[in-house]
Every structure is written in C-alpha cells, then in structure tokens.
Amino acid sequence: MIEYIKGEISELNPTYVVIEQGNIGYYIHIGLHTYSKIQSLKEVKLYTFQYIREDIRMMFGFSNKEERRIFELFLNISGIGPNTARLIISSMTPSQVVNAISMEDDESFKNVKGIGAKTAKRIIIDLKDKIEQLDISPSTSSETPLPESTNTQMVEAREALLTLGFPRNKVQMALAKIKKEGHGDSVENIIKEALKLLS
Structure with a gap:
C-alpha cells in the first residue's frame, strides 16, 4: 500500500487532484476539506488509501491521517461505499464526525445523501468505541476559505x-x-x- 504521495499539483478540482511525482501523474480522489487545505499550494503531501474491488481501482487522498482513518472506518460499515464515505467527510470535519458519534446525533449523518435512518444509527453503534482511539477532540471547526471570483x-x-x-x-x-x-x-x-x- 502507498502510504503517501508528495509532489507538484498539476490539476486540482474540489473532488480530485492530479499530483505529479517522478514524471507520473497520480489521479487522486479527495474530499472537500482536503481540497480547502491544498487549494493554495503548489506542492502537496497527501496520505493515501487505495480502494480495490473486482474491476474498481480508486485512490483517495487526505491532508492528514485522522481524516483517512475516519474514511476507512466508514468503509467498514455495511451499506457505505467510498463515494458515500467521501460525501460524509466533505460534509463534516473529523471533529464534527467525532462529535456527532459521541453525542449520538444520527440527524447529522441523515443529512448526507445516501445515508438513511438505519445506516445513521449503525454508524453510531459501530463507531462509538472506535472513535475513542482517535486523537481528535469532539468539537466543531471551520475552515477559512480563500476568496475566489x-x-x-x-x-x-x-x-x-x-x-x-x-x-x-x-x-x-x-x-x-x-x-x-x-x-x-x-x-x-x-x-x-x-x-x-x-x-
């Protein structure tokens, strides 16, 4: 498994980035919070996760290990695939995810496309004990965006x-x-x- 990729950004979109390293361009799927942290950078280091299922090959990138770990935890929940997991981490920061699980706030997860009542409750039940192992404080945080046209x-x-x-x-x-x-x-x-x- 590739732990991380470090290189120059050759293309950037809110849902993906192309990083050039050693004359190879790596197409990496990203979430909204990672995008906000790297949008002003020329060179970046992203922690990666490779999703491989039958004929599907996808690489996801994260600005920190905590967000990657949360992404991986969501993938272990029945009914949640990589796209839904990315939607969750795009809608909520790692701190907000931890806060919602700690407070058993299933409504926060039901607001995400593809997450119904049963899945939202399953997230809380399945991850209640696991989030305690993460070094993330349960609080709300916000990113300061850069102005654009x-x-x-x-x-x-x-x-x-x-x-x-x-x-x-x-x-x-x-x-x-x-x-x-x-x-x-x-x-x-x-x-x-x-x-x-x-x-």
Missing part, C-alpha cells in the same frame, strides 16, 4: 457536485438559490450549502 467558484462547485453524482437540474437549482441568497463566498462554502439543499 464568483463565476469561477460556481463552475467548480457545479462540476464537483455533478462528479459526486447529483442530478444536473437539481444542482443548477441549488446553486441558483445559493447565489441569490449570497452564500457564494468560496467553492467550499457553496458545496457545503448545496449538500444541505440536495440531501
């Missing part, structure tokens, strides 16, 4: 949401509402608001 950030947010599997018409409606209400100050915030509207 409105048109560019809307396009990036739309492409990211479409990549995550949301229908184009619903994405367009959600983005129109966000733009009208003036919440479009960064790609990260646009996607977070859209995830709430699309859940």
Whole structure:
C-alpha cells in the first residue's frame, strides 16, 4: 500500500487532484476539506488509501491521517461505499464526525445523501468505541476559505457536485438559490450549502 504521495499539483478540482511525482501523474480522489487545505499550494503531501474491488481501482487522498482513518472506518460499515464515505467527510470535519458519534446525533449523518435512518444509527453503534482511539477532540471547526471570483467558484462547485453524482437540474437549482441568497463566498462554502439543499 502507498502510504503517501508528495509532489507538484498539476490539476486540482474540489473532488480530485492530479499530483505529479517522478514524471507520473497520480489521479487522486479527495474530499472537500482536503481540497480547502491544498487549494493554495503548489506542492502537496497527501496520505493515501487505495480502494480495490473486482474491476474498481480508486485512490483517495487526505491532508492528514485522522481524516483517512475516519474514511476507512466508514468503509467498514455495511451499506457505505467510498463515494458515500467521501460525501460524509466533505460534509463534516473529523471533529464534527467525532462529535456527532459521541453525542449520538444520527440527524447529522441523515443529512448526507445516501445515508438513511438505519445506516445513521449503525454508524453510531459501530463507531462509538472506535472513535475513542482517535486523537481528535469532539468539537466543531471551520475552515477559512480563500476568496475566489464568483463565476469561477460556481463552475467548480457545479462540476464537483455533478462528479459526486447529483442530478444536473437539481444542482443548477441549488446553486441558483445559493447565489441569490449570497452564500457564494468560496467553492467550499457553496458545496457545503448545496449538500444541505440536495440531501
């Protein structure tokens, strides 16, 4: 297994990054919080997880080991695949995940696309003991986004949401509402608001 990849960013999107290392470009799927931490960098080090199932080969990248560990824990839960796990870590920070599990707040997980009542309760039951082994404080945290131009950030947010599997018409409606209400100050915030509207 590849522990991490360090190299120059040749392409970056809210859902993936291409890192060039040794004349090889690695296509790595990422979540929203990792994107927000690396969007201003030229060179990056991402901890990786390789998802291999039959004919599926996917590599996921994380800005820290804690987020990768949480991603792996979600994959061990019946009914949660890599795309749903990525949606969760895009909607919630590692601290918010730990907080929701500690407080048995299943509503936080039900707000994520693809997570129903049964799965939300299963997350809490299955991970209640395991999160105690993680060195993450149960608290809410927020990222300070970098300013971007409105048109560019809307396009990036739309492409990211479409990549995550949301229908184009619903994405367009959600983005129109966000733009009208003036919440479009960064790609990260646009996607977070859209995830709430699309859940």
